[in-house]
Amino acid sequence: MVSKGNNASAAAGRFRAKIEHALYSGDKKHVLSGLAIISILFGIPWYFMNQGTNHQSHQDYLEKARTERLSSNPSAK
DSSP: OOOHHHHHHHHHHHHHHHHHHHHHSOOHHHHHHHHHHHHHHHHHHHHHHHTTOOOOOHHHHHHHHHHHHHHHOTTOO
16 A cells, blocks of 8 residues: 555656656647747736836936936036
8 A cells, every 4th residue: 555645756756757758858839838838927927017107218217317417416517
């Protein structure tokens, strides 16, 4: 009779073997599914970060910082 601990370790070993096979096999379906998973993982946060905001260009940011810096120090020319 096999204890529950051995069943759990055997299941974990089978799972790890399946994951390693998918990672290192190079099959087209594994590569495409990996790309899809990575795209989803990075795409969802990117979508929510960029939703509803108007981004300023770097040049606009520099000009705003320069005008604020010059207006805060009246003795500077």
